[in-house]
Amino acid sequence: xxxxxxxxxxxxxxxxxxxxxxxxxxxxxxxxxxxxxxxxxxxxxxxxxxxxxxxxxxxxxxxxxxxxxxxxxxxxxxxxxxxxxxxxxxxxxxxxxxxxxx
Amino acid sequence: xxxxxxxxxxxxxxxxxxxxxxxxxxxxxxxxxxxxxxxxxxxxxxxxxxxxxxxxxxxxxxxxxxxxxxxxxxxxxxxxxxxxxxxxxxxxxxxxxxxxxxxxxxxxxxxxxxxxxxxxxxxxxxxxxxxxxxxxxxxxxxxxxxxxxxxxxxxxxxxxxxxxxxxxxxxxxxxxxxxxxxxxxxxxxxxxxxxxxxxxxxxxxxxxxxxxxxxxxxxxxxxxxxxxxxxxxxxxxxxxxxxxxxxxxxxxxxxxxxxxxxxxxxxxxxxxxxxxxxxxxxxxxxxxxxxxxxxxxxxxxxxxxxxxxxxxxxxxxxxxxxxxxxxxxxxxxxxxxxxxxxxxxxxxxxxxxxxxxxxxxxxxxxxxxxxxxxxxxxxxxxxxxxxxxxxxxxxxxxxxxxxxxxxxxxxxxxxxxxxxxxxxxxxxxxxxxxxxxxxxxxxxxxxxxxxxxxxxxxxxxxxxx
Numbered sequence: 284x285x286x287x288x289x290x291x292x293x294x295x296x297x298x299x300x301x302x303x304x305x306x307x308x309x310x311x312x313x314x315x316x317x318x319x320x321x322x323x324x325x326x327x328x329x330x331x332x333x334x335x336x337x338x339x340x341x342x343x344x345x346x347x348x349x350x351x352x353x354x355x356x357x358x359x360x361x362x363x364x365x366x367x368x369x370x371x372x373x374x375x376x377x378x379x380x381x382x383x384x385x
Numbered sequence: 386x387x388x389x390x391x392x393x394x395x396x397x398x399x400x401x402x403x404x405x406x407x408x409x410x411x412x413x414x415x416x417x418x419x420x421x422x423x424x425x426x427x428x429x430x431x432x433x434x435x436x437x438x439x440x441x442x443x444x445x446x447x448x449x450x451x452x453x454x455x456x457x458x459x460x461x462x463x464x465x466x467x468x469x470x471x472x473x474x475x476x477x478x479x480x481x482x483x484x485x486x487x488x489x490x491x492x493x494x495x496x497x498x499x500x501x502x503x504x505x506x507x508x509x510x511x512x513x514x515x516x517x518x519x520x521x522x523x524x525x526x527x528x529x530x531x532x533x534x535x536x537x538x539x540x541x542x543x544x545x546x547x548x549x550x551x552x553x554x555x556x557x558x559x560x561x562x563x564x565x566x567x568x569x570x571x572x573x574x575x576x577x578x579x580x581x582x583x584x585x586x587x588x589x590x591x592x593x594x595x596x597x598x599x600x601x602x603x604x605x606x607x608x609x610x611x612x613x614x615x616x617x618x619x620x621x622x623x624x625x626x627x628x629x630x631x632x633x634x635x636x637x638x639x640x641x642x643x644x645x646x647x648x649x650x651x652x653x654x655x656x657x658x659x660x661x662x663x664x665x666x667x668x669x670x671x672x673x674x675x676x677x678x679x680x681x682x683x684x685x686x687x688x689x690x691x692x693x694x695x696x697x698x699x700x701x702x703x704x705x706x707x708x709x710x711x712x713x714x715x716x717x718x719x720x721x722x723x724x725x726x727x728x729x730x731x732x733x734x735x736x737x738x739x740x741x742x743x744x745x746x747x748x749x750x751x752x753x754x755x756x757x758x759x760x761x762x763x764x765x766x767x768x769x770x771x772x773x774x775x776x777x778x779x780x781x782x783x784x785x786x787x788x789x790x791x792x793x794x795x796x797x798x799x800x801x802x803x804x805x806x807x808x809x810x811x812x813x814x815x816x817x818x819x820x821x822x823x824x825x826x827x828x829x830x831x832x833x834x835x836x837x838x839x840x841x842x843x844x845x846x847x848x849x850x
Contacts, residue, residue: 299399316739327486328626330433335437336499353488355482366473377750
């Protein structure tokens, strides 16, 4: 009997939860705030769905509600992607080690 | 681009996201990790464009909206003060939630574009996945909005409760399951809209009873939800990048919530059901006799610290409110010039989000190897001369160790009372969020410094010279 592709996706999902579990436990507590902002940024990969929604239909200049919702979702996700990665970058730049001469 | 090829690229970006989180295991590797994250996102977006192939005039709009969002995001990222990080993260969560809802609605209205069947006869599995994604997304959205308003101070941070709240919430949750079932059996869009409305209401009701100091748990929980919403949409779109990311973010948020709950010695459900401190307040107000405290000024504090050989600093939310981190670092610099050993002790739930204090200290150029977690430093208090508690209270309360009646009994606390002397910078004698008195205030070796945290540290620095 053939296996439903859903089962494969479910396998990816379950295994990723375990990867997430072990990876996140190894994150140092002092970086928990950057962890939140970066997870925020990467969860906006939902923009993939938003782009498909925005471009669906292909009928020129005749946008459906579905397209417009896609456009809005693109903007929201883009705020998150750029904002999330940049603010994480900004925070991580601040973490410095003690200077040797002190 | 063939579907198989793009699937492989999505897998690659999923792996890059894993590496992004992995990089955060130490500050040295973290910047590289963030780069992996950006790379993964770039790949995912590029592949999506390439896999659509034939472009309509919609493309230009997609790019415009992408640009608008990107500019707003970049602007916020550069402007936001580090003390406002909890609000920012809550705000960003709401955006993830809302975009999940929008994508789900779009897929529901135009299932052909997503290969989900046709309107009115959407595949059953897709419909369930879509409902989960939309419902969790909506809960994330409205919950994060409330968290944001509470953190911003626009909405009162105190818990808002009403009679029958838990029963009402439980009924709403059950109705979500019922609506999903009805939606699947009838394919009627009305049930889909009702599902969305109920989910928005749940998110709202779930967060209003939770008090300000429990925000670290709430933010972590919403972080987790935003991940599960993304995963739900990932199943709908059959996209492995989204599924992997959703699972990563979901478990990340869940672990953070667990760590935060542990830091308060409370179960997750205890926090979520909310209303902490409301019942306790009445009992503590009865035995509130006026006990004498030793009131000091900046000069006394400077004198004490000057004669110390080691000082441990315990920052709390009050430091963030007063924006005192830079003044604090200047004070520490002066202490170090006098050959006094200084370290920082961070309680897991200090501040309004996980790692909040660490970011503020990093912003003030405090080297991260001088900053220690509770377990690392707790034994050092016995050997230190001065504990300088700035804007923290409950996390130092010895009642958590020796008073089984106390609502915070069992919570891990910093053993500041073991220091030779304790300095408390506080605006007033008011108890912390839990409404519990701190016996440390009345101890022989405690000196209370009633002032704004920033002003007091500046004054101490002046007196140290």
